[in-house]
Amino acid sequence: MSKIAVVYWSGTGNTEAMARAVAEGAEAGGANAELLTATEFTSDIVEAYDAIAFGCPAMGAEVLEEDEFEPMFTACLPKLRDKRIALFGSYGWGDGEWMRNWEETCQEAGTVFACDSVICEEAPDEEAVAACQSLGKALADPNAVRA
Numbered sequence: 001m002s003k004i005a006v007v008y009w010s011g012t013g014n015t016e017a018m019a020r021a022v023a024e025g026a027e028a029g030g031a032n033a034e035l036l037t038a039t040e041f042t043s044d045i046v047e048a049y050d051a052i053a054f055g056c057p058a059m060g061a062e063v064l065e066e067d068e069f070e071p072m073f074t075a076c077l078p079k080l081r082d083k084r085i086a087l088f089g090s091y092g093w094g095d096g097e098w099m100r101n102w103e104e105t106c107q108e109a110g111t112v113f114a115c116d117s118v119i120c121e122e123a124p125d126e127e128a129v130a131a132c133q134s135l136g137k138a139l140a141d142p143n144a145v146r147a
Contacts, residue, residue, distance in 0.1 A: 008055035025136025
């Protein structure tokens with residue numbers, strides 16, 4: 001059984017709702033999913049997981065949350081080479097630039113995307129929840145890799 005970490009930061013609850021849907025999808029896919037906030041996750045435990053979903057909303061000028069999430073993620077990044085990951089998050093403005101930049105950072109670090117990232121505007125609707133559940137299922141499948 002795959003062990004999946006679903007790591008998130010949420011200011012309004014939107015990204016937390018997405019994280020819960022990702023964890024549900026991973027569990028439905030047969031994995032053991034652990035839901036962790038950015039303050040609960042550290043680079044020291046990256047290797048304990050087969051795959052990791054990271055969730056963070058767009059903040060400010062479309063950047064990752066800078067006080068808790070971004071420092072945690074930056075510390076983890078060197079350990080994510082060849083690790084299967086997936087990204088998700090919500091936004092209230094803009095066009096998803098923060099996610100494109102985040103994906104590029106991950107690609108440059110040598111991560112392996114299990115599937116396409118999921119973003120939604122404001123609170124996740126039924127379609128976004130279903131996409132998050134699919135993201136979780138992809139992480140549960142050790143053979144799933146984004147083309």
